[in-house]
Amino acid sequence: MFEAINRYAARYISFTPEEGKLFNDLLQYKKVPKKTFLLQEGEVCKFEAYINAGCIRTYYINETGTEVILQFAIEDWWVSDIASFHEQKPSRMFIETLEDCEILTLTPDGKEALLRGAPCFERMFRLMVQRNLSRLQERLFQTIATTAVEKYLDFLERYPTIPQRVAQHYIASYLGFSPEFLSKVRTRLTKK
Amino acid sequence: MFEAINRYAARYISFTPEEGKLFNDLLQYKKVPKKTFLLQEGEVCKFEAYINAGCIRTYYINETGTEVILQFAIEDWWVSDIASFHEQKPSRMFIETLEDCEILTLTPDGKEALLRGAPCFERMFRLMVQRNLSRLQERLFQTIATTAVEKYLDFLERYPTIPQRVAQHYIASYLGFSPEFLSKVRTRLTKK
DNA sequence: GCCGGTTCTTGTCCTAGTTCAATGGTCAGG
C-alpha cells in the first residue's frame, strides 16, 4: 500500500524509518469510483492526494461553461488545489476521477504534523512544487507560442499513455481547443 | 540593504538573528544597468535574485523569433530560472533588466549552505514557489479561456504599476498577442 | 441483440486575432 509512495519520497529525500512511519501513519487510504468529484468549485480543498492507481483530472470552468483541464494525474502523481489547501480558502477548481482510483491523502493538519515531526519532507514538497512550476511555465509558453499541431504532437510525446486512457475531448480541453478542432488536427496529421 | 529582503522573509517564516545573519551573509549585492541580460538561452542559471530596486523581465523565444514574456519582476520579487538553477542544466529563458536594478543574489552553493544552516528557509522557498505555481495556474486558465479585453483589464487590475514602467509591446507579449492588436484593444476600450 | 447515450468526424460559415505596410510621435545624442 505504501511501497509506491515511499519510493516516490525516497527519490527526493532520504529519511529515517521513524520518519517514514510517521509519514505513512498520517496518510489515509481511499478507494474512489470513477466519475467522482474530490473537489468542486467553491469548496475548500482538504487534501493532497497521491495516486496509487487510476486517473484524475483537475479543471476550471469559465463563465460560458467551457472547461479547461489543468492536469491529468495518473499513478505516482499528486493532485490538490494547493492555493485552497494551504490558505483554506474556497477553490476555483474541480477535481474529478476519470477511472476507479486508489489514493493516499494528507489533510492540512496531517501535513503540518508531518513537517513538524519530519522536517526533511519540507524539501520534498518544495522540489515537487518546483518541478510543477517549471513544467507549467513551459506549457504556458507553448500555449501562447506554438501551433495546434505542435501542441498536440508535444502532448503525445510527453504523455504517451494518456490518450489510451481518456476521451479525446478531454485532451482537446487540455490543449485549449474545441473537440471538433482536435479531430481536424488529427485527420490532417494522418493524411500526411 | 537587507531590510526589504528580511521583511520579505519574515512574512513567510520566523528565524533567529543568527539565521538571519547567515542568510544575509550568503547574499551578494549587485547593481545592474538597464538592458542587461542576467541570463540568456543556453546558459546555466547561477542565481536566484531578489530585487531591491528596478524592473526585470523573463521571457522565452520560439523558433519564429516571437518573444513570450513570462514575468515582469519588480521590487520585492524574486527572479530565476528555477529548473536551470536547481538541476544546473542549460536554460531556455532570457532574463533581462528593463531599468537600472539593485539586486541580491544567491548562488546554488549559497542556497544549499543556507538550507543546511537554517532549514526553516526551506519553508520560505516552498511557500514562494507555491504562490507562484497557483498564480501561474490561473494565468494559464485565463490565457486559454478568456477574451483579449478581459485579459488586458485583468492585467491592469493585477499589476497597476507595470504599464507606467514598461513599453506597451512588452505587455502585449505578456498577454500573448501582437502589439498592433493590443493597441486596437485599447482604443476599443477608450471609445466606450 | 437492441437501445440510449456518449464520443468522434466532417462540412459550412463566422470571428478573433495576425501580418504587413504606412504614418506620426517621442526622445536621446550630436
Place this chain on the structure above:
DNA sequence: CCTGACCATTGAACTAGGACAAGAACCGGC
C-alpha cells in the same frame, strides 16, 4: 535644432480556430 531609433496607431487583407449542425461509430446495460 536636427536626426535616427524606437514606439504606438490605424487600416486592409488574411488565417487559425470556433460554433453549429448532422451523421457515424461505439459502447454498456438490460
